[in-house]
Amino acid sequence: MLKGKKIIVGVCGGIAAYKTAYLVREIVKQGGEVRVVMTQMAKQFITPLTMATLSKNPIMVDFFDPENGAWNSHVGLGTWADAMVIAPATANTIAKMANGIADNLLLTTYLSARCPIIIAPAMDLDMYAHPATQQNIDLLKQRGVVVVDPDAGELASGLSGKGRMAEPESIAETIDDVLAQIDTKLKGKRIMVTAGPTYERIDPVRFIGNYSSGKMGYAIAEELAKRGAIVELISGPVKIAAKRKNIIVTKTESAAEMYAAACEIFPKCKGAIMSAAVADFTPSQCADSKIKNKQTMQITLVPTPDIAAAMGKMKQKTQFLVGFALETDHEEINALEKLQKKNLDFIVLNSLRDAGAGFMTDTNKVTIYHRDGVHIAYELKPKAEVASDIVNSIERYIND
């Protein structure tokens, strides 16, 4: 989601430069604006025409155009950008960056840039492992440069090892993460999220469950993690996995297990988002062996603990609590009642009457009701964007 972001892509002379074409295309596809700065050597690996066409802007190599004297201002570029990414970053350019050498437009732009800098090193394994390169990378890291580590694998030299430039999607994701961590109060905050369904066992092979896919809760966890929060994700049985490193997953099955995990984790957190579809009832007993009865049978159900309501009781003044309401009718009345009853700060309502909203879809259409009476109705959007709207609302409840 690099929509509207201004990105300088610096390209150095390395075989991985062909992958930078995909990176530029990805940023533009996401709605970002790109200006490409290349070193002289980079032009030998990927043509300026390719990069200019993909970035929709002329590329820059020299300080001025020898034909007409037009000046490429590195200072102007450096202040224009929201982020600068150097991919591939060669051993030579990394060494020059570490030492403040300013002998080309890419390096002067780097030295003048006020925005976050991301580098994706790419080189042969021995050059990468060399203490000089490693020390230079460490120095840049200490100065706040974000490094997208190279992958291990086959290299252009025919050798195999660490030095392949990270994939363009992973570099684009890092740019997105870095930008998401500017102007956020969530960085370093521990936040709990519940997600997915619960399974209530009837016997060793059967359970009562629901259609929740966990997609909404996982999208919220990823959005929080992207902004630098430490996410405690309590997940029911789902088919998806958390991607970011700062998501700690606690797997649970039943409502009772999810409740126990939440009681332990919530006091350590700044707040919680309760997006799990928790069963309201569970069989009073779970049979020890598979039920063989072919007759009509009855299962006695007993209520499960209301996890959100329990967190609402435990909640301290410094904590926030967000709940969900998935309704089929009287949506607003039901949502507002839950907001009060569970002591939530806001509730996210989705109605099963809206096409594309609710369970198992990749999209959702929500209305957020805040406890101060404010409510905002959002359009139908991909769940990742809905997660961003929800997390923007959470930012309002973080005051330190």
Ligand code: C5P
């Ligand atoms: O009462 P209802 O199930 O509609 O409330 C939905 C909200 O309460 C959701 O945020 C859901 O995660 C939470 N909830 C819960 N524990 C339950 C039932 C619901 O945390 N046993």
